[in-house]
Amino acid sequence: MEYNPNRVIKMIQNGQREEVLNSSTIWLCMSCETCITRCPNEVDIARMMDVLRQMAIESGIGAREKNVLKFHEAFLSGIKMGGRINEPMMMVQYKLKSGDLFSDVTLAPGMFLKGKLALISPRTKDLKSVKDIFEKTRHS
Numbered sequence: 218m219e220y221n222p223n224r225v226i227k228m229i230q231n232g233q234r235e236e237v238l239n240s241s242t243i244w245l246c247m248s249c250e251t252c253i254t255r256c257p258n259e260v261d262i263a264r265m266m267d268v269l270r271q272m273a274i275e276s277g278i279g280a281r282e283k284n285v286l287k288f289h290e291a292f293l294s295g296i297k298m299g300g301r302i303n304e305p306m307m308m309v310q311y312k313l314k315s316g317d318l319f320s321d322v323t324l325a326p327g328m329f330l331k332g333k334l335a336l337i338s339p340r341t342k343d344l345k346s347v348k349d350i351f352e353k354t355r356h357s
Contacts, residue, residue: 218241218242218245218246219240219241219242220237220240220242222252222256222262225237225240225242225243225262225265225266225269226260226262226265237269238269238272238273238276238278239273239278239281240281241280241281241282242266243266243269243270243273244270244280244281244282244285244286244289245282245285246262246263246266248263248266248267249263250263270289271354274286284311284314284315284317287311287314287315288311288315290310290314291307291308291310291311291314292307294307294310295307295310296347296351297347297348297351299338299340299341299344300340300341300343300344300346300347301338301339301340301341302338303337303338304334304335304338305325305334305335305336305338306338308321
């Protein structure tokens with residue numbers, strides 16, 4: 218990461234929008250929420266990174282990190298389809314988009330046998346609400 222979360226916030230406050238949107242930092246954030254739990258001001262930094270990624274996409278700024286945008290698109294597509302992440306389907310979409318089809322194929326059986334990979338993921342009961350959220354954010 219080029220900038221830590223504190224620096225990203227400071228850059229936004231200082232009007233350095235283009236630098237933030239062009240940085241690899243917003244694409245490398247895994248939304249693990251560690252920074253949120255440590256932030257004394259309870260700033261939802263992971264959500265802020267999500268917003269910054271979307272702003273970069275809408276501004277026509279691509280991800281600097283190879284295949285990160287493809288993963289982001291596969292992740293959001295999975296949420297749109299079922300309201301939750303279906304990890305196997307998300308990875309299939311990502312692998313097809315990235316062209317890196319077989320590099321991780323040997324990991325899947327072990328993950329499945331250890332219960333780390335479900336073949337069928339439950340869909341959310343209120344898929345309409347999920348679709349409404351995507352629709353609202355697209356128009357704001």
